[in-house]
Amino acid sequence: AQPLPRRRALLGLLLAGLGGTLLVYMFSLAGYRGLAAAVVLLAASFVLAARPLPWRLAPASVLCALCLQLLLASWWPDPARLAAGWLKGPYFLFLLAALLLAAVLLPGPPRPDGSAAKGPARLGLAMMAWTLLACNLGWIAWHWAGSPALLPAGLAVLLAALMLCNRALRPPLWQLDRASLGIAGAAGMLLLLAIPVSASYYATERFATSAGDLQGRLRHWRQVLAMQPSGWDSRLFGMGMGSFPATYYWHNPQRDVPASITYAAEGGRPGNIYVRLASPGYSAGYGELLRLLQRLPVQPATRYTLALDARRAGAMPVLQVRLCQRQLLYPQNCVNAPLRLRAPPPGAPATAWQHYAVELDSAGLGAGAWLLRPPVQLELAASGAADSSVVDVDNISLRA
Structure with a gap:
């Protein structure tokens, strides 16, 4: 019952709750593509926030990323002339930024002393790739659902930016160890599976008609019980395995065949x-x-x-x-x-x-x-x- 672990647990649960609520909001407006892009950005922030980021390089990294984003977005061809959907500007540039971030965060060649080369320049490039991801998340949301989807996209970028301040806490909420990666991976997979199922139009309609469905099932069960003979043996032990099709054929009250x-x-x-x-x-x-x-x-x-x-x-x-x-x-x-x-x-x-x-x-x-x-x-x-x-x-x- 130490106060420090309890505070870390509460902050972790609060962050997870905010992330889940935000992803549901994102899916309701931007669909599967916006949800997937937001999950990738939050996952990238989770990994990047465990590194000692060179904050003095952050203004230059963000400025370079914004200039590169504007250049590529203006140069990209018209989506109507592209055969594959993933070649459209927001999707391709988001994929390119994700690959760049993954390449930068991979372990580099070992130094003579045996340690990996993860200097400030590589982490500055990682912050630049993260900025490109954030920009293209907003572009994907706007491309898919228009201006109403910009609000959840902006909130997702804000939450991802707050996650980057993880190492400023004493101690940090998470580190890149096996336990943290396992919990984060399981939570991400659960959200990717649960949100599209629970927040889809089909699930909403099913929940709205659950009362009527229950009444229909109760009516069917009453009709089935009415088909049974009145003897005590069938009431106690049933009518035998596989006997329902023949019973329904001869005794259903609607006389359907x-x-x-x-x-x-x-x-x-x-x-x-x-x-x-x-x-x-x-x-x-x-x-x-x-x-x-x-x-x-x-x-x-x-x-x-x-x-x-x-x-x-x-x-x-x-x-x-x-x-x-x-x-x-x-x-x-x-x-x-x-x-x-x-x-x-x-x-x-x-x-x-x-x-x-x-x-x-x-x-x-x-x-x-x-x-x-x-x-x-x-x-x-x-x-x-x-x-x-x-x-x-x-x-x-x-x-x-």
């Missing part, structure tokens, strides 16, 4: 396997489709022929076939196959197989570098009217 996917054998023979897609049947409106997905190596700007055999049962279903880019959940840049199921020809049974072949263009699917190319998937789904219907699919192929 969920979609299903089944692999079946033709005529009971195991040699010919086909897939059976049952469309959903809902008493009010339409539910989400159940899709069968398979990844395919598709070439861009290529004409393909999609061929399959299909047969239908029940009300007239719609077989949806398309190629889409999909990383996890959401499809993008889909190419639909113009496929319509026909009625059986005269004299043929209603469940007769029919062959279909349609052409489609892959457009931009499959384009891009190997690491940046989104996977392409073939999607099959059955949809229809309010009543459930069935489509069987076999012998499907996609050929150039």
Whole structure:
């Protein structure tokens, strides 16, 4: 319970709280780019503040950095003529200043006595690089969100400047040891992950609708309990593992029929396997489709022929076939196959197989570098009217 460690702890918590609040404010106006730039500036200040800075060189370093910043900003080409976004003036100059600061702070060649060369000139150059970082942080904020983002950017620069006074305290709040670097690195990673998630529009909307979501979940749970038989054994021990789909199918109060996917054998023979897609049947409106997905190596700007055999049962279903880019959940840049199921020809049974072949263009699917190319998937789904219907699919192929 010594007063000095307690004061250091309180000052550290105050600095961390100010930094976190400021980064949330920065993200709310300048987005991910402003947040990343502010984190880099604060991290640079954390490292630089543990060095014995030559404050007598500070005016000259700041003046040289401002002149260099004005020269490079005025000389930089028009952003409309630059292909890559990172080549735009604020982003490229910020990256250049960060690389310069990292190169200056790296250990230099050892002196004859075995110590590293970290003289005032190198630290003066580091202060110059820090000034360039601060200038380009404000430029990034203004470039991304306009004049309203200049206030959080200015506050971030002010906090970073206050951090540079660390060695003026007796004793300093931190030093470049393993414990300080570990705590600062963990705090930085936590803020970079937590702030975009907690302060985003999606999270705000989710928190705003949490009360309604809870009511909907309680309603679902009450409906599920109402589907159980009234016997004491099911109330105490449940109805068995895997019994919920069948229970919901037969006893859901809305009398909805969920979609299903089944692999079946033709005529009971195991040699010919086909897939059976049952469309959903809902008493009010339409539910989400159940899709069968398979990844395919598709070439861009290529004409393909999609061929399959299909047969239908029940009300007239719609077989949806398309190629889409999909990383996890959401499809993008889909190419639909113009496929319509026909009625059986005269004299043929209603469940007769029919062959279909349609052409489609892959457009931009499959384009891009190997690491940046989104996977392409073939999607099959059955949809229809309010009543459930069935489509069987076999012998499907996609050929150039």
